Amino acid sequence: MIEAVVFDIGNVLIEWQPERYYAQRLGRERQEAFFAGYDLHGLMNEIDAGAPFSESIEAAARTHPDFADELLMLRDEWLPMTAQVMHRSVRLMRALKVAGVPVFALSNFGAENFKWSVEAHPFLAEFDRAYISGDMKMRKPFEAIYAAVEADCGIAPERLLFGDDRDDNLATARARGWQTHRVDSEDSWAQALVSQGLLSEEAAR
Incomplete structure (x- = not known):
């Protein structure tokens, strides 16, 4: 689960x-x-x-x-x-929160420019936990950042579902036992969340 x-x-x-x-x-x-x-x-x-x-x-x-x-x-x-927002993915994030599912960010992002992006895109401040590589001084796809996420959130790896667009980032997560989905479209990400039973078809629209 x-x-x-x-x-x-x-x-x-x-x-x-x-x-x-x-x-x-x-x-x-x-x-x-x-x-x-x-x-x-x-x-x-x-x-x-x-x-x-x-x-x-x-x-x-x-x-x-x-x-x-x-x-x-x-x-x-x-x-x-970095102005182009993927609006359906934002809706998915918010739908998960409404459903009571914690949502985390795990992103390769500089500390300074992430702050700028949060000001421009306030939804980036809505995560329950945000793991930003520039703040953590470690980045994907190296194993240390995944271990740090696990240690901080206290959730077993197999109970984390990670959506990323890069195969190398996903491979490290899978090697640690995380469940993963390669996000090559917003539709595929929505369907993955539905398939996992996290969102209904209606909530994932």
Whole structure:
């Protein structure tokens, strides 16, 4: 029996598609040059693991002047870059709470930019527990953050249902005994919650 549902945030509750955003802002040619010439996702991994958001981006812009403008966009346009809310997933989270099912967040997210996102998207403050990698100084898919969640919430791994869009993050959770669902659409996530008996079809609409 599931006792709590654990939500990733990026591409589960808020779209995280930086390649698409940069293409829209800069055009495809410059976007491709930027992503080929600089490891943006590597920088985000450092931030997710606890490096300071603004300072890390500013340092990267200084050391990579050819891409300084693009890097500073990550800081200056964070909120428009992450503006697209996955509204059905938000409704699912709230429906679980109404049904008495605790909802947790487990997300790779920098501490500073997570605070900005909570201000822009107040539903991110509605979790019963929020495990944010930048605050915890550890990130998915490494095992330590999953162990920390288990220790904090006190729920047996097999009674946690985790929805995430990345196979590597889910694989670590499964190895620890968590139940998992790969969220490749809001519909599939809704059906997973119905299949587990956590929500009715009507509540999952």
